[in-house]
Amino acid sequence: MIIIKNVIVKKYGGSSLSTVKRIQSVAKQIKESYSSNLNIVIVVSAMGSETNRLINLVKSISQQPAPRELDMLLSTGEQKSIALLTVALNAIGIKAKSFAGHQSKVLTNNRHNNARILEINTEKILNAIEQGFVCVVAGFQGITSIGEITTLGRGGSDTTAVALAAALDAEICEIYTDVDGVYTMDPNNYSKAKKINKITYNEMLELSILGAQVIHPRAVEIAAKFNIPLIIKSSFISTVGTIIHKEENKMENFTIKGITVDNDTTYFSISKLPKTQNLSYQLINEVNKRDISIDMVVQNFSPKDFYDLSFTVSKKYSSQVKAVCELFNKENSFTQLYHSTGFSKISVVGLGINNHPEVLGAFLKCLADFDINIECLTTSQMKISCLIDQRFSKKAVESLHNTLFPTLLIQKNL
């Protein structure tokens, strides 16, 4: 078995590779980071909007292409990228070698279009590293045990990068993208958003709505499991980026990391459930059976014999869930059903938030000052989430940010 030290995995997304010029500039960047005692492994996505182009092409033939054939088609996108980037690296004197999914031996299960990585046989890549090659690996794609091509679904290339970093026992995994890090709010919608310099895996997972634009939660989960430090960086400008790392045992260093808004939410509430029956479980189970994930679940405290159950799901499932709830309501005629799509879920994230009750106080005061009604509220070790009327969401986020991230605090603690 070959043991290689000082491996660094760098992942470049589609926007970083959208043109020949950008591919060449990525190659230059890699060359600049190159040194004899560092072993660089690159993971790439398909060029720019190539994946969407391929999807549009196949959809013009069939709205429901066979998942296996879709993978056959889509996997060509990353294969093009690895070849072009490798040629660009060679052209500036860097010894490099590309690896398609069936060569990098990213072994997955056989769930086409949404496969899960089972293991990576790194022998070929380790051999190439030993021979002095920069390895350029196709992200997003894998191979089943019988040689079928699979793709990993959303966040696939991030997942390949982190899984490969874990398999190679890499020092770090750098995710290069078109933004320069994770922000305290969505920087596209809120000009006062600040970049976060350091954040823990769990905080990042809670901030997944902010984070998903730069790294997929799946990838963060794997990084956390194998303790691979992640850096989110811009591939266009040279800045520090955001480091995602494991928790340190210094709870006193508490800071709020970010504020997220989710407008893609439908709210269901069933009232007058009798305490004596196991009805919550029955209802939730019916929803789960349809492979629909439930987000906030709130069962309020009640001194009476009845209670209310509320939960949210992604808007796209609302008609399916409505049908489930209506049937449930019919079978249990004593209950009352209420649902609405007009809400936003606002969350404030920071490790140890519940050890600092002043945060919840400030949170509630902030919304009260603007007469914003809270429909539903949940808290956890590192998050406060509430549902409010969607019309007030922008105002709420801005004022929460102003209150919870005073400029001085940010400079001191982030």
Next chain:
Amino acid sequence: MIIIKNVIVKKYGGSSLSTVKRIQSVAKQIKESYSSNLNIVIVVSAMGSETNRLINLVKSISQQPAPRELDMLLSTGEQKSIALLTVALNAIGIKAKSFAGHQSKVLTNNRHNNARILEINTEKILNAIEQGFVCVVAGFQGITSIGEITTLGRGGSDTTAVALAAALDAEICEIYTDVDGVYTMDPNNYSKAKKINKITYNEMLELSILGAQVIHPRAVEIAAKFNIPLIIKSSFISTVGTIIHKEENKMENFTIKGITVDNDTTYFSISKLPKTQNLSYQLINEVNKRDISIDMVVQNFSPKDFYDLSFTVSKKYSSQVKAVCELFNKENSFTQLYHSTGFSKISVVGLGINNHPEVLGAFLKCLADFDINIECLTTSQMKISCLIDQRFSKKAVESLHNTLFPTLLIQKNL
């Protein structure tokens, strides 16, 4: 071992697959030929000019991309085609499955960009046929014993189709292209060209200049070796096409099959070579060492102690060969070197041509009638070739065609 009977291999070239519409029309054609007792295997090229697009893309990064990376890139072209055609087949109710080179197990040597097929492990394809799938196989690409992606170079997809037909013991291999068969002259340049209905493998090989536009000689060689009947057909119009088959032992059925012109020829002549030394071999060997193929070689009969040696090479090698000849001429100061690029090679092809001296007579008379001087002449069992001044080539071909293919003769014999 699975034994499958009634296999038919159909190969569709890039022009037949250049748009989604054309892919759908190929799918329809396949459906029409579908029947329960026929096992259809499809081999496809990349869509339209996809391969050229990919080459231009990579050349904008490097004029000399690593051959391995070029294969990694180019092989995506056929992979796209197989996925899209399979989806198009599924969409009209045909059960189909695509196979990339590493799945169809087209095992090649490791000469990237110009690999040779060593064997095809048909197990996966036979399994799929047994399960009732139409198999859609990527042409042009293969895999080495260590899993490297290779491409087969010129005529690659034709070669894949014929090699697969041989490996599957197919009844026939149909090559669908943008012309409806092989013609007696190049139909793009000569309006009087006639379609050939039947032609033997060897005649087809001699007609390779005409044939290369519709099928590559490499593919014909494999077909001949394994006795797989080939049909060249249009994928746009429904006509009989040209059948390429093995020789039948009826020499009396002699017909002239076609006339070819090669303007891509440089002519070298070295005169006053002493008979006693092995100089022809030395010179030809020097050229061969540079991997340059020599076409016509003529050493004329001479009663004296000296002789002249002439040969032709493809124009692109003329400066290289000129350098070799000049060095040779310097080392052997008694010789005289002459070369020129102003010639065309005209060939008349037909099995048993040398048993019919009247053909050579008619050939010579035809050129003499127009005062066309013959610079050099060679004949073989099935071919007469001559070099003439390029300015007269069109006139020569037309008058040879008029003389050797009188309309009645064509209708009777072809």
